[in-house]
Amino acid sequence: MSRNPWPTLAVVAVAQFMVVLDVTIVNVALPDIQQDLGFSASALQWVISAYTLLFGGFLLLGGRVADLVGRRRMFVIGLLLFGLTSLLAGLAQSPDQLIVLRAVQGLGGALLSPAAFAILTVTFAHGRERNIAMGIWGGLAGLGGTLGVIAGGVLVDSLSWRWIFLVNVPFAIVLALLAPSIVAESRASRTGPRTFDVAGALLSTAGLLAIVLGVIRAEPLGWSSFEVIALLIGGAALLFAFVRVEARSAAPLVPLTLFRVRSMTTSTLALALNGAAFLAMFFLTAIFLQQVRGLTALETGLEFLPMGFAAIASAVVSAQLVTRFGTKPVQIGGGVLSIAGLLLLSQADATSSYAATVLPGLVLFGIGIIAVGTPASISAVADVTHEQAGAASGVVNAGYQIGGALGLAIITTFSTSHVESLLGDGAQPQEALVGGFERGLLIAAVFAAANILAALAAPRLRPTEEQMAEAAVAA
Structure with missing residues (x-):
């Protein structure tokens, strides 16, 4: 018996809404986070950068893994990882803890988001219904970015900055529980190499992290310091290695x-x-x-x-x-x-x-x-x-x-x-x-x-x- 596709759309669209919301909802809480946890002015940007770097760095790998091991499976794994790290981020007691948790939260988003989109594309056949579904998907994503600043403001002023993360937890749990009964499992066809190119994702993300850290450390140390030069050169070397790996890979990430x-x-x-x-x-x-x-x-x-x-x-x-x-x-x-x-x-x-x-x-x-x-x-x-x-x-x-x-x-x-x-x-x-x-x-x-x-x-x-x-x- 075929499943009704619209409940599937509701589950994956709400999940994507949550991921997009988490980008903008954090910005209005930054001054409170800085004061409460004692962030320096230069380190505060890592609350944003750690999330976006890991999200962007592992986005392609997340889509590839979902296609091969199961889109619903990776969707649920991404949801649970996103929800768990949201809970822990809301309980963080130091800048280092929050930065690490934001990075892992970005990884959860990188597993969740491409799996959700792939589920959407295989659930709705090409034509009018898919166009409607894509319109709802895109509209909710855009709405998440817009409403994030308001939701963040309400939570910070009425409760505390910690609730901008804790609010994700019940949504993640409910969606993870609903997904097995509502979302059908699917995988890509078994043609071509079935590899993940983990090396490509690790090299590219590590290289970018090194370059970003080098740029940030230039503010207190100066651009000519050994640490800054080493980070920038090391990051460039890792990205060069990434290009070499991609050129030789049977199933490249990029x-x-x-x-x-x-x-x-x-x-x-x-x-x-x-x-x-x-x-x-x-x-x-x-x-x-x-x-x-x-x-x-x-x-x-x-x-x-x-x-x-x-x-x-x-x-x-x-x-x-x-x-x-x-x-x-x-x-x-x-x-x-x-x-x-x-x-x-x-x-x-x-x-x-x-x-x-x-x-x-x-x-x-x-x-x-x-x-x-x-x-x-x-x-x-x-x-x-x-x-x-x-x-x-x-x-x-x-x-x-x-x-x-x-x-x-x-x-x-x-x-x-x-x-x-x-x-x-x-x-x-x-x-x-x-x-x-x-x-x-x-x-x-x-x-x-x-x-x-x-x-x-x-x-x-x-x-x-x-x-x-x-x-x-x-x-």
């Missing part, structure tokens, strides 16, 4: 042939730069609004909310503009709006008007970042074969997460060093924080400007309806 396609290369770069600008802006602005402007966590979430609505509207409008004008003009326009939003937001200080600086800056940035991401996602899958579309989707999603973590490390390192320099010159703490916030957003604007260069190098595409559907899957 098919290097994808990067012979110009649209795939430029799109991955664009989404990585987008991730860098977004995570850094979110991180810096959440701290600025609370530590400089004196807002509560909930008030911070409410001030972010218009950006979420602007992003949702931009997703609808930019897709229509891409169909009419092609990918390149929309992506360039999105880059320009992102820069304008960041520059305007960088003018805010402790007393400036929210309506004149913060609000328009957030709205412009929210429109711009989606107007970059939509055409980049379309271009990423436009010129790859149907057999490689899934791998291409995984690569661009991993690129966004990893680019975000690397960008966050670079931008916050320069921002923090500027704060320390201003304090050393006798500036007041609030004045120094404003200066660091401004410096960080200006560097984020440089990343957004680089996105325009990536768009100029990309081919111009006017997508078909099929390519638009594939892009929605990639996003």
